[in-house]
Amino acid sequence: MDLNYTDEQKAFRDDVRAFLEAKLPKRLSDKVAGGKRLTKADYEEWHAILNEKGWLGVTWPKEHGGTGWDAVERHIFEEETTAAHAPRIVPFGLNMLGPVLMKFGSDAQKAHYLPRILNGDDWWCQGYSEPGAGSDLASVKTTAVRDGDHYIVNGQKTWTTLGQHANMIFCLVRTSKEGKRQEGISFLLIDMDIPGVEVRPIVLLDGEAEVNEVWFNDVKVPVENLVGEENKGWTYAKYLLTHERTNIAGVGFANAGLAALKRIAGLENDGDRKLIDNPFFAAKIAQVEIDLMAMATTNLRTIAAAAAGQAPGAESSMLKVKGTLIRQEINALTRQAAGPYAMPFVSEALDEGSNEGPVGPDYAMPATQAYFNNRKLSIYGGSNEVQRQIVSKMILEL
Amino acid sequence: MNFTLTEERQMLQDGLRRYLRDTVTPDLLEDATESASGHSETLWQGLAEMGVIGALFSEEDGGFGGAGFDIALTFEEMGRAGAFEPLLETGILAGGLIAALGSDEQKARIEAIIGGDILTYAHAEPGSRYDLSRVTTRAAKSGEGWTLTGLKSVVPHAPAATHAVVSARTSGAVADRDGLSLFLVPLDVTGLSARDYTVNGGGRAAELSLVDVDLPADALIGPEGGAFDAIETAHARATCAVCAEALGLMESIRALTTEYLQTRKQFGQPIGKFQALQHRMADVLIEIEQARSAVINLAGHLEADRTIRERHVSAAKNLIGRVGKLVVEESIQMHGGIGMTREYALAHLAKRLMMIDHRFGDADYHLERFIRLAAA
Ligand SMILES: Cc1cc2nc3c(=O)[nH]c(=O)nc-3n(C[C@H](O)[C@H](O)[C@H](O)COP(=O)(O)OP(=O)(O)OC[C@H]3O[C@@H](n4cnc5c(N)ncnc54)[C@H](O)[C@@H]3O)c2cc1C
Numbered sequence: 001m002d003l004n005y006t007d008e009q010k011a012f013r014d015d016v017r018a019f020l021e022a023k024l025p026k027r028l029s030d031k032v033a034g035g036k037r038l039t040k041a042d043y044e045e046w047h048a049i050l051n052e053k054g055w056l057g058v059t060w061p062k063e064h065g066g067t068g069w070d071a072v073e074r075h076i077f078e079e080e081t082t083a084a085h086a087p088r089i090v091p092f093g094l095n096m097l098g099p100v101l102m103k104f105g106s107d108a109q110k111a112h113y114l115p116r117i118l119n120g121d122d123w124w125c126q127g128y129s130e131p132g133a134g135s136d137l138a139s140v141k142t143t144a145v146r147d148g149d150h151y152i153v154n155g156q157k158t159w160t161t162l163g164q165h166a167n168m169i170f171c172l173v174r175t176s177k178e179g180k181r182q183e184g185i186s187f188l189l190i191d192m193d194i195p196g197v198e199v200r201p202i203v204l205l206d207g208e209a210e211v212n213e214v215w216f217n218d219v220k221v222p223v224e225n226l227v228g229e230e231n232k233g234w235t236y237a238k239y240l241l242t243h244e245r246t247n248i249a250g251v252g253f254a255n256a257g258l259a260a261l262k263r264i265a266g267l268e269n270d271g272d273r274k275l276i277d278n279p280f281f282a283a284k285i286a287q288v289e290i291d292l293m294a295m296a297t298t299n300l301r302t303i304a305a306a307a308a309g310q311a312p313g314a315e316s317s318m319l320k321v322k323g324t325l326i327r328q329e330i331n332a333l334t335r336q337a338a339g340p341y342a343m344p345f346v347s348e349a350l351d352e353g354s355n356e357g358p359v360g361p362d363y364a365m366p367a368t369q370a371y372f373n374n375r376k377l378s379i380y381g382g383s384n385e386v387q388r389q390i391v392s393k394m395i396l397e398l
Numbered sequence: 399m400n401f402t403l404t405e406e407r408q409m410l411q412d413g414l415r416r417y418l419r420d421t422v423t424p425d426l427l428e429d430a431t432e433s434a435s436g437h438s439e440t441l442w443q444g445l446a447e448m449g450v451i452g453a454l455f456s457e458e459d460g461g462f463g464g465a466g467f468d469i470a471l472t473f474e475e476m477g478r479a480g481a482f483e484p485l486l487e488t489g490i491l492a493g494g495l496i497a498a499l500g501s502d503e504q505k506a507r508i509e510a511i512i513g514g515d516i517l518t519y520a521h522a523e524p525g526s527r528y529d530l531s532r533v534t535t536r537a538a539k540s541g542e543g544w545t546l547t548g549l550k551s552v553v554p555h556a557p558a559a560t561h562a563v564v565s566a567r568t569s570g571a572v573a574d575r576d577g578l579s580l581f582l583v584p585l586d587v588t589g590l591s592a593r594d595y596t597v598n599g600g601g602r603a604a605e606l607s608l609v610d611v612d613l614p615a616d617a618l619i620g621p622e623g624g625a626f627d628a629i630e631t632a633h634a635r636a637t638c639a640v641c642a643e644a645l646g647l648m649e650s651i652r653a654l655t656t657e658y659l660q661t662r663k664q665f666g667q668p669i670g671k672f673q674a675l676q677h678r679m680a681d682v683l684i685e686i687e688q689a690r691s692a693v694i695n696l697a698g699h700l701e702a703d704r705t706i707r708e709r710h711v712s713a714a715k716n717l718i719g720r721v722g723k724l725v726v727e728e729s730i731q732m733h734g735g736i737g738m739t740r741e742y743a744l745a746h747l748a749k750r751l752m753m754i755d756h757r758f759g760d761a762d763y764h765l766e767r768f769i770r771l772a773a774a
Binding site: 345379 | 522524525526527528529532551552573593595596597598599603605663664665666672674675723727730731734735737738739740741745748749752753755756757760762765766
């Protein structure tokens, strides 16, 4: 047993640090650290910087222009970029669709779409969930009916993250009502500029329009946009979900959040002391830190197994549940630390260069925003209840 | 032992519940927050006409209530409706302090307050967090009157109010209990400026800056330097109010969540049929009953001796803080994505409930205080 990185891994980490030092624009890391609103252009700028270095396709093999990194290297990259407050890599094209196309896509699809994901020509969003199909994803109702060289698509997707920026959406659509529900689903790529596609924003608890409804009204999609075989979409969707769940523990985010929490608790007055010297609050910080230390190792154990060629199974469900609970607890403590200044809400202050400054300390409003926004962590990507169900079924065999 | 309300109180509760149910719509709340004053003139006038403000004052002060249970029932109903009118600031804090300490001339104002005049209360300061005696705003004698200088933070409903009861130090060091005085300050007075903004959970508040604000001698409310006990009592009553409001919010959230569990279907059945959710909802219910008892404890001891009263203040606020967080987080989680959307009624109620932990001391603050009070 050796808990340390090898010399090669340390050298790799130094490379990543040096790169971030040189190439991560301070403008962007300031926005991320300050909880400011990121624009589409901000994400695109960071993607382009990574792509230039060949580091955008973090999970991709070299033959498709990816890094070819193993699980440990990917972990190191994640750890370092979150610690440096880099914008997150928008996952839909890179971590979700990319791997599906590599495994199940046609040669033409790979040749067309993969480079466009890397160079930013396409912004993808994920069209899985529907109003009636959340945890029970197999009940998707959006239909795609074959009509000559096209599918005619009708229905509604919802919770489509950053769909307002996207020009492409990958969807689970119903192509058959026969047999088992899972066996009538297909995986279809849809150009959102085609007539009949409508995107409507949904405002979340924190006041931000981060997700959308996407409506399809007689949308004509060419048949070559079908991925793999008709009615086999469920298999591809499940394959994608295992990729969605890499990095699911969010240890990097938790570490960054914990550091911010300690900094804030060190600044907040609490009577004659600082909040961090309040034994009750210090105990809470310590508790979550202890959990996180163990969680980081649980995560590394899974990563080591993955690097050794073991496909992550129900372990990722474990990581999702514990990882999100830890992140949400850090968010709750940070909100609590902000004290009375957790209350003011000045939306404009989240925009870069706004004349409206924050009310109270600059960390206060983002703390409340992050607390409410990150309630989503235990809901999306398979809710924590669904994950517990998987753990009890697959690991405990109950 | 008797846990039923008196007939008068029951009537008030029933009437208020009906009125708020019919009046408070999502549109009304949205418009209130968007408006410059940050509240609803219609709702406020309606409350005044129903006598709801009067219920917060004793008979000798011109009202017809003012006891712990009057406060609790009123604010529970406000919470149930998710309403955010300047009732706490006007009736309990500013109004309550004028009633407790004011001269006869100052108390003459109470009639207008009961009729709908809006006041606010400016005590907390940028670095004071929840520390009741930490006041750096200074009031110095100047000629016949007073000159105030300092900053006051997160003053709720300042945009709607004409006056604020402002605390200032007339003597003593920064956290001394002695040396605190209260002043009635018109919000349009020279030297006072406000930056106002919306708050999470609805309504508006402001940062107040006072620079050499000149006030007449009769602006002083109560004894010079001797306001601390009255401030502490007012905060005890305010804590009772927000705890009861939290309870009302919890009840509405529970109703909404239960209904959702019964109607939302996944895997061919209502999600409320999943035992994993049943047990969690049962825990939510059990904890809300604890919250109700904590509010009753506090309301029933609000007129007791200080040591007993304050123990209940901290016990109730600690418990409400903990249960509030549980109710907020569990209700959002059990709703799934819908629970994250601002359009859905839960969003407003949940945010308002969570923000109550940021007023008058959070759960941890009161846990430590409870221990200290027990040791004393
Ligand atoms: C911010 C955000 C972003 C999202 N982004 C996307 C996106 O980009 N693309 C996309 O396709 N989807 C996205 N989603 C949707 C997300 O995947 C769903 O919200 C999620 O699958 C849960 O579905 P639901 O919201 O319909 O809740 P429901 O499935 O209705 O669940 C409601 C509650 O019931 C529980 N529950 C359900 N079934 C069971 C069971 N069998 N046992 C016990 N408990 C159960 C759930 O855990 C939850 O607590 C996003 C959601 C959010 C909130």
